[in-house]
Each structure stands twice: as structure tokens, then as C-alpha cells.
Amino acid sequence: MFRKRIAPQPESNERDTARLEAFSDGVFAIAITLLILEIDIPEFEEGHSLWRSLFDLWPSYFGYAVSFLVIGIMWVNHHNLFRIVRRVDHWVLVFNLLLLFCVAFIPLPTAVLAAHIDQPDEATAVVFYAATFVVTAIAFNLLWRYPTQHAPWLMEPDADPGVIASITRRYAFGPLIYLAAATIGWIFPTAGLIALALIALLYFIPTDFGAPASLDAG
Amino acid sequence: MFRKRIAPQPESNERDTARLEAFSDGVFAIAITLLILEIDIPEFEEGHSLWRSLFDLWPSYFGYAVSFLVIGIMWVNHHNLFRIVRRVDHWVLVFNLLLLFCVAFIPLPTAVLAAHIDQPDEATAVVFYAATFVVTAIAFNLLWRYPTQHAPWLMEPDADPGVIASITRRYAFGPLIYLAAATIGWIFPTAGLIALALIALLYFIPTDFGAPASLDAG
Amino acid sequence: MFRKRIAPQPESNERDTARLEAFSDGVFAIAITLLILEIDIPEFEEGHSLWRSLFDLWPSYFGYAVSFLVIGIMWVNHHNLFRIVRRVDHWVLVFNLLLLFCVAFIPLPTAVLAAHIDQPDEATAVVFYAATFVVTAIAFNLLWRYPTQHAPWLMEPDADPGVIASITRRYAFGPLIYLAAATIGWIFPTAGLIALALIALLYFIPTDFGAPASLDAG
Amino acid sequence: MFRKRIAPQPESNERDTARLEAFSDGVFAIAITLLILEIDIPEFEEGHSLWRSLFDLWPSYFGYAVSFLVIGIMWVNHHNLFRIVRRVDHWVLVFNLLLLFCVAFIPLPTAVLAAHIDQPDEATAVVFYAATFVVTAIAFNLLWRYPTQHAPWLMEPDADPGVIASITRRYAFGPLIYLAAATIGWIFPTAGLIALALIALLYFIPTDFGAPASLDAG
Numbered sequence: 068m069f070r071k072r073i074a075p076q077p078e079s080n081e082r083d084t085a086r087l088e089a090f091s092d093g094v095f096a097i098a099i100t101l102l103i104l105e106i107d108i109p110e111f112e113e114g115h116s117l118w119r120s121l122f123d124l125w126p127s128y129f130g131y132a133v134s135f136l137v138i139g140i141m142w143v144n145h146h147n148l149f150r151i152v153r154r155v156d157h158w159v160l161v162f163n164l165l166l167l168f169c170v171a172f173i174p175l176p177t178a179v180l181a182a183h184i185d186q187p188d189e190a191t192a193v194v195f196y197a198a199t200f201v202v203t204a205i206a207f208n209l210l211w212r213y214p215t216q217h218a219p220w221l222m223e224p225d226a227d228p229g230v231i232a233s234i235t236r237r238y239a240f241g242p243l244i245y246l247a248a249a250t251i252g253w254i255f256p257t258a259g260l261i262a263l264a265l266i267a268l269l270y271f272i273p274t275d276f277g278a279p280a281s282l283d284a285g
Numbered sequence: 286m287f288r289k290r291i292a293p294q295p296e297s298n299e300r301d302t303a304r305l306e307a308f309s310d311g312v313f314a315i316a317i318t319l320l321i322l323e324i325d326i327p328e329f330e331e332g333h334s335l336w337r338s339l340f341d342l343w344p345s346y347f348g349y350a351v352s353f354l355v356i357g358i359m360w361v362n363h364h365n366l367f368r369i370v371r372r373v374d375h376w377v378l379v380f381n382l383l384l385l386f387c388v389a390f391i392p393l394p395t396a397v398l399a400a401h402i403d404q405p406d407e408a409t410a411v412v413f414y415a416a417t418f419v420v421t422a423i424a425f426n427l428l429w430r431y432p433t434q435h436a437p438w439l440m441e442p443d444a445d446p447g448v449i450a451s452i453t454r455r456y457a458f459g460p461l462i463y464l465a466a467a468t469i470g471w472i473f474p475t476a477g478l479i480a481l482a483l484i485a486l487l488y489f490i491p492t493d494f495g496a497p498a499s500l501d502a503g
Numbered sequence: 504m505f506r507k508r509i510a511p512q513p514e515s516n517e518r519d520t521a522r523l524e525a526f527s528d529g530v531f532a533i534a535i536t537l538l539i540l541e542i543d544i545p546e547f548e549e550g551h552s553l554w555r556s557l558f559d560l561w562p563s564y565f566g567y568a569v570s571f572l573v574i575g576i577m578w579v580n581h582h583n584l585f586r587i588v589r590r591v592d593h594w595v596l597v598f599n600l601l602l603l604f605c606v607a608f609i610p611l612p613t614a615v616l617a618a619h620i621d622q623p624d625e626a627t628a629v630v631f632y633a634a635t636f637v638v639t640a641i642a643f644n645l646l647w648r649y650p651t652q653h654a655p656w657l658m659e660p661d662a663d664p665g666v667i668a669s670i671t672r673r674y675a676f677g678p679l680i681y682l683a684a685a686t687i688g689w690i691f692p693t694a695g696l697i698a699l700a701l702i703a704l705l706y707f708i709p710t711d712f713g714a715p716a717s718l719d720a721g
Numbered sequence: 722m723f724r725k726r727i728a729p730q731p732e733s734n735e736r737d738t739a740r741l742e743a744f745s746d747g748v749f750a751i752a753i754t755l756l757i758l759e760i761d762i763p764e765f766e767e768g769h770s771l772w773r774s775l776f777d778l779w780p781s782y783f784g785y786a787v788s789f790l791v792i793g794i795m796w797v798n799h800h801n802l803f804r805i806v807r808r809v810d811h812w813v814l815v816f817n818l819l820l821l822f823c824v825a826f827i828p829l830p831t832a833v834l835a836a837h838i839d840q841p842d843e844a845t846a847v848v849f850y851a852a853t854f855v856v857t858a859i860a861f862n863l864l865w866r867y868p869t870q871h872a873p874w875l876m877e878p879d880a881d882p883g884v885i886a887s888i889t890r891r892y893a894f895g896p897l898i899y900l901a902a903a904t905i906g907w908i909f910p911t912a913g914l915i916a917l918a919l920i921a922l923l924y925f926i927p928t929d930f931g932a933p934a935s936l937d938a939g
Contacts (some may be wrong), residue, residue, distance in 0.1 A: 089307065089743065091317070093310060094314045094317065094318050095532075095747075097427060100748050100752050101318065102756070103825055105326070106321065116845065119848075121833070139822075146740055161489050164357045165496060168350075168357075175324055183335060260878055304582055312535060312536050315533055315537075315751075319537075322540065323544070386568075389535060389539055393544070397557070400544055522831050525743065525746055526746045526749065528752060533754040537754065540758065597925050603793075607753060611760055613758050614762045615763070618763075618764060627771040
């Protein structure tokens with residue numbers, strides 16, 4: 068299905084990666100910054116202090132924080148991915164566009180979540196939110212697996228196969244973890260939200276076991 | 286009409302292309318990411334589940350998806366164009382600005398479409414949407430035809446005339462295809478929408494006949 | 504008042520210009536793309552076709568078009584300016600930030616204009632709009648005049664003094680032209696709008712007299 | 722707690738800094754440009770001239786101006802920081818993401834402030850606004866102190882220890898100054914606002930004592 072479509076042209080393809088990364092950086096940066104626009108400003112209300120109104124926005128802050136971390140982690144991983152994938156072909160462009168499609172979509176489920184935490188339809192909002200991350204994580208896996216498994220000529224020749232295999236295993240957990248959070252959220256919405264927050268925070272703890280190493284710049 | 290205005294100055298013009306591309310990348314990335322802001326968040330409604338409200342947003346998802354694909358394809362083509370057009374003069378700047386003018390406009394007809402699918406004025410919204418793509422495709426043709434046919438000193442000297450002629454023929458189809466979709470949509474709105482979605486998806490199938498090769502990075 | 508604050512450090516300052524330009528490009532690209540968000544989507548209205556509603560948005564299209572052209576021309580001029588100004592010091596940063604402050608502000612008077620064309624307060628809106636361009640053009644003159652007249656060590660050493668003097672004269676017209684448009688608009692709002700549109704379009708005609716050459720990439 | 726996680730790899734890490742800066746530039750540029758979207762357009766009101774409506778928006782202009790300056794200064798400082806910090810590791814990524822988290826948040830307290838100046842809850846809005854700057858300044862200190870004090874292998878080897886110590890002392894004032902403004906604003910809201918405006922403007926006066934030198938590009 069995936070035929071080799073480009074001959075090795077070091078210079079021109081180097082440039083390809085650069086512009087693909089620049090465009091993707093733009094989408095990541097805009098998506099992460101637009102999140103704040105989805106939070107409505109509290110206006111003056113009789114018998115309701117502004118502190119109270121600002122406090123009542125906590126579901127919005129929660130959504131802002133979790134989505135910011137998730138998009139930030141995606142950006143770091145995307146960054147690292149293109150240190151190993153050094154050339155761009157048709158399918159890398161397609162899968163990258165699919166990933167950006169999901170990333171640019173995130174502000175919508177974030178706002179839906181913020182509007183429905185502690186409301187009757189909380190479970191639906193949590194599932195919709197977590198499901199977006201499931202699909203985003205699948206898109207990320209496609210972008211990683213296609214060059215590593217079907218188009219090795221796009222890869223950095225010096226990349227260590229052991230490192231690649233370990234990254235593949237780590238990324239494969241992404242969709243499963245978010246699927247688990249969605250399932251938990253479907254039954255216990257609050258527990259699902261805590262799970263989503265923990266998943267995001269876990270990435271920031273540098274350990275030598277499990278997921279975290281993905282933030283290493285090495 | 287188009288006089289040669291700049292003498293070949295490899296270094297300084299190389300930089301020109303870089304900053305023109307960076308600015309254009311910015312506009313493409315922002316336009317593609319702003320699309321999501323045009324979708325309104327469903328609030329809680331008595332007797333109407335959130336799933337139902339989220340499902341009822343399908344015209345917005347459809348518009349988001351089609352416009353995202355169209356802008357994404359434009360970006361890829363723009364990217365490829367500036368691998369063949371290597372220098373920038375007055376008219377390249379003007380036609381590029383015209384193209385960006387159209388791209389930045391796309392979120393408006395997208396939102397109009399989403400608000401009117403399955404409504405009395407659906408045909409109007411479909412025609413307005415498709416017409417925007419007709420004009421955008423014309424702008425793209427101007428940006429491509431000016432250097433290839435009137436300012437060869439702006440082109441990559443090693444570019445293959447056969448490849449250029451084949452790209453010219455392919456791009457010429459763009460406005461016609463969208464015009465056909467607008468015409469169909471005027472009479473059968475739903476058929477027009479299906480046509481627009483198919484046009485966008487077709488670009489992602491790599492074949493050796495017809496439009497698709499434009500996504501090749503080679 | 505302006506002391507020489509940095510010693511010539513070719514490499515590090517080259518990088519300075521690059522990042523200043525990248526940041527400015529971002530602000531220009533975002534401001535130009537945000538313009539579309541200020542246009543409200545017409546909803547279905549009884550006895551009012553969508554064509555009519557879309558047509559009634561013409562003041563918004565007009566504002567979008569003029570502001571897009573003005574920001575686009577600013578970007579081109581900014582781009583050319585930093586081909587002559589090759590180093591960055593404290594005051595270049597300050598005046599550049601002042602220019603970006605004005606550019607990022609433009610979406611507001613654009614939306615005010617669009618909301619008031621053909622309304623009782625049209626003259627006010629036209630003056631507010633044109634006045635924004637007066638201030639923006641003054642900021643542009645500060646950014647150009649400071650290095651050319653007070654900090655020659657920031658300039659490209661090979662820059663032709665005759666070219667610099669001619670650019671200085673040309674830029675000096677900017678605030679005056681917009682001031683004239685504001686004055687006309689104060690008395691005859693429609694004439695002021697036509698003047699603003701003509702000013703923007705004039706820049707795109709390449710002639711050998713007057714303003715136009717500013718779009719030349721040479 | 723902070724182990725050395727990457728071995729010196731000049732080339733690959735140079736690229737790291739570049740993409741981190743590009744992404745951060747994107748977030749700074751977007752946050753600074755989104756500020757204008759938080760200002761609502763005045764519509765026509767009976768017996769209320771548009772001049773008056775535009776004048777009544779002064780709290781919004783004030784918020785726009787102060788936040789624009791603060792984000793602009795942050796960008797300049799961020800820019801200078803990465804001329805001294807030349808490599809990126811896990812914790813630089815984390816602290817940088819934390820800083821961007823705060824920067825992207827600024828449009829919200831800016832809009833809250835603009836909506837509440839001269840209203841009953843003004844003090845709350847001023848404290849919320851100033852507190853955001855306190856947290857942002859703390860994030861900036863973390864991003865600076867981690868490499869300078871815990872990860873010297875990330876630093877430019879030629880950086881002058883005296884310069885670093887003086888920058889450290891200067892940055893340490895940031896959170897304190899904003900905390901002072903928050904405290905003043907809690908008791909005298911207007912005085913707090915004036916303090917915030919003065920802090921922002923002070924950075925633009927080049928002196929040889931106190932904070933200002935941080936805008937020097939040298």
C-alpha cells in the first residue's frame with residue numbers, strides 16, 4: 068500500500084521537515100493559546116462577589132490546565148519524533164495533517180467539558196473529552212508507525228532500533244490509557260477527570276520506568 | 286505589463302522566500318486552527334441530552350473537516366510551489382497576499398455553511414462556501430502562472446519544464462472542479478456538499494492519474 | 504538621548520534580527536487572520552433570504568479587505584526595513600513593540616467601522632479607523648528613523664544613502680495621507696472610506712513615481 | 722532532584738533551542754494579539770454618541786496596553802534568556818511550558834480587569850490581574866534559576882558569571898514588585914493599577930540602575 072515515492076534528496080527533504088515542523092508548531096501554539104478564549108468572563112452579578120464568580124470558573128481552569136498539558140506534551144513528542152523521522156513523504160504529510168486536525172479540535176471538547184462539569188450531563192462531557200484524546204493518540208501512533216515500520220528510508224539512519232522499539236511500545240499505551248480514562252469517566256465522571264489530570268502530570272515526572280521519558284529531549 | 290524588477294541576488298532573495306513562506310505558514314496555521322472557534326458550545330437544555338446536542342452539531346463538524354482539508358491541501362501545494370518558485374518580486378507578493386486573503390476568509394463561509402445545513406437557505410450557504418473555494422483556487426493559479434509564464438527568472442533553474450506544464454494543467458482544474466460543486470450545490474445542496482467532501486478526500490489518495498500527486502513532497 | 508548600547512557582535516545580533524522578525528511575523532499573521540472573527544455569521548431570519556443577509560454584510564467585507572491590505576503592506580514594509588536595519592538594540596525593540604501594539608489593535612477599529620457604516624455615527628467610526636492608521640504609520644516612521652538617523656551602526660553598511668533618503672521621504676507621507684483620509688472622512692464619511700481603499704490599492708500598482716515601490720522586494 | 726539527563730550533543734541540542742524558541746514565540750505572539758479580541762465592539766445606542774462609547778472603553782484600552790507591555794517584556798526577556806541558556810533538557814521544557822501556561826492565561830484576567838474597573842468589585846479584579854503576573858514572574862524565575870544553579874552544562878560556556886548573578890538578582894525582584902502592586906491594589910485599586918502601568922513602562926527606560934537593562938539586546 069505504501070510505495071516508496073521519493074528518492075533520497077538530502078537537502079530538499081531537510082527543508083521539507085523544517086517547514087512541516089514550522090507549520091505544525093504554529094497549529095500547536097495557536098491551539099494551546101486559543102484554549103483561554105473558551106472561558107467566559109464573569110460579569111457583575113447582584114449578591115455574588117467577583118471572587119465567587121472567579122472561583123466558580125474552576126471547571127474552566129481545570130479544562131484549560133489539562134488540555135494545555137496534553138497539547139504541550141504532544142508538541143514535545145512531535146518535536147522528538149521529527150528528530151528521528153528526517154524525511155517527509157505523502158503519508159507523513161497525511162498523518163501529520165490528521166494529527167493537527169485532532170489537536171486543533173481540542174478547544175471544543177475542552178469548552179464542552181468546562182460547561183458540563185458538575186452538571187447533569189457530566190459523564191457525556193468527560194467521555195467526549197477523553198475520546199478526543201483517544202483519537203489524537205491514535206493519529207500520533209499512525210504518524211510514528213508509518214515511517215518506522217513501512218518507510219524506513221524516511222528515518223534518521225543512525226537511529227538506534229532499540230530506542231525506536233521502546234518508543235513504539237510507549238506510544239502504543241497512549242490510546243489505551245485515554246480509553247481507560249474514558250471508560251472510568253463514563254461510570255464515575257469525577258474519577259475520569261482525576262485520571263486525565265494524572266495522565267498529563269505523569270509525563271512530567273522523569274523516572275526510568277513507564278511513560279515519562281518521552282519528555283526527554285535526548 | 287510585468288516588467289523584470291529585480292536583478293538576480295541569490296542570497297537576499299533566498300531570504301525573501303523564507304520570510305514569505307514563514308508569514309504564509311502563519312496565516313495558514315492560524316486560519317486552520319480558528320475554524321474550531323466558529324463552533325458554538327452546546328449548553329444544557331431541558332429534555333435534550335448532551336449526546337444529542339453534540340450530534341446535532343454535525344454540520345459544524347462537517348464544515349470543520351472539509352475546510353481543514355482544503356486549507357491543509359492549499360498549504361501543501363503552497364509549500365511545493367515555493368520549491369519551484371525560488372525568488373520573490375512585487376507580483377509574487379501581491380498574488381500571495383491575494384491567496385492569503387482568500388484563505389483567511391474561509392472560516393466565515395464555513396460558519397455560514399454550518400449554520401444553514403438542513404435549513405431553508407442551505408443552497409445559498411453551499412454556493413457561498415463553494416464559491417469561496419473557486420476564488421481561492423483562482424488566486425492559487427495566479428500565484429503559479431505569473432512566475433511560470435511571465436517571470437521565468439524567479440523559477441528554480443533546474444525545474445523540469447514537463448513537470449511545470451503538468452502542474453499547470455492540474456492546478457487549472459481546481460477552479461473548474463469547485464465551480465462544478467457550486468453548480469451542483471445550487472440545485473441539490475446535499476450533492477454539492479458530498480462533491481466538496483470528495484474533492485478534498487481525493488487529494489489524499491496517491492495515484493498516478495489525476496489530481497492526487499500534488500501532495501507528493503517530491 | 505539614544506546612546507550606543509551594544510558593541511558590534513555580528514553573529515549574535517544577526518540572530519536577534521531573525522527572532523525579532525519571527526515574532527513580528529507572528530503578530531502580523533495573527534492580526535491579519537483574526538480580522539475574519541470580527542464578522543458575525545448571519546442566522547436565519549423570517550422573510551430575509553440568506554443572500555440578502557450575506558449582501559448586508561458588505562461593510563464587514565469592506566473593513567476586512569482594507570485592513571487586510573493595510574496590514575499586508577505593513578508586513579512587506581517591515582520585511583524590507585529589516586533588510587536595511589541589520590542589528591537590534593533597546594530602541595529598535597521598543598519602537599517595534601509600539602508598531603506591533605498598533606497592528607494588533609487594528610481588528611478593533613475595523614469591527615467598529617463595520618458596525619457603523621451607513622449608521623448615524625459613521626463619521627466617528629471612519630475617523631477612529633483612519634486615526635488608528637495615522638498612529639500606526641507614525642510608529643513605523645519611528646522604527647525607521649531611529650536607526651537611520653540616530654543609530655547608523657545598526658544599519659546594513661552597504662545600504663545606499665540615496666535609497667535610504669528616498670525611503671525616508673516616502674514613509675513620511677504615510678501619516679499625512681491617513682490624516683487627510685481621516686479629515687475627509689470626518690466631513691464626508693463615504694469619501695473618507697473611498698480614500699482609505701484607494702490608499703491601500705495604490706501600493707499595489709508598481710510605478711516609478713510615488714509610493715508604490717515600497718512593495719518591491721529589491 | 723535534577724539529574725543530568727543529556728550528554729552534550731552540540732548540534733542536536735542547538736536545534737532543540739531553536740524549536741523551543743519558535744514554539745514559545747508563537748505562544749507569545751498569539752497571546753499578545755488575542756488581547757484585542759476580549760474588547761467588545763460598542764453598538765449604536767440611542768442618545769449615546771459613538772465617541773462616548775469608544776471613550777467608555779478606556780478600561781479595556783488600559784488592560785490591553787498593560788498586558789501588551791508585560792507580554793512584550795516577557796518575550797524580550799525570554800529571548801535574552803535563551804542567548805545564555807543554550808541547551809534544553811527535561812526541566813527546561815517543563816518550566817518553559819509552565820511559563821507559557823501563565824502567558825497564555827493573561828488574556829482572561831485582562832478581560833476580567835477591563836470589565837470591573839470602576840465597578841464594585843474593582844479591587845478583586847486588580848488583585849486577580851496582578852496575581853497572574855506574580856505567578857508568571859515566578860515561572861520565569863524557575864526557568865532562569867534551574868539552568869543557572871542546577872544545570873550549568875546547559876549554559877553558554879562563555880557567559881560571564883557576574884552578568885548571570887546580576888540578572889538573577891534583577892529577575893528575583895519581579896514577583897516581589899507584582900506582589901507589592903497586588904497588595905496596593907487590594908486596598909487602593911486605582912493606585913494598584915497605576916503601579917502596574919509604571920512597572921511596565923519602567924522597563925522601557927534605559928538606565929544603568931535597576932530593572933531596565935533587561936530590554937538591552939546585548
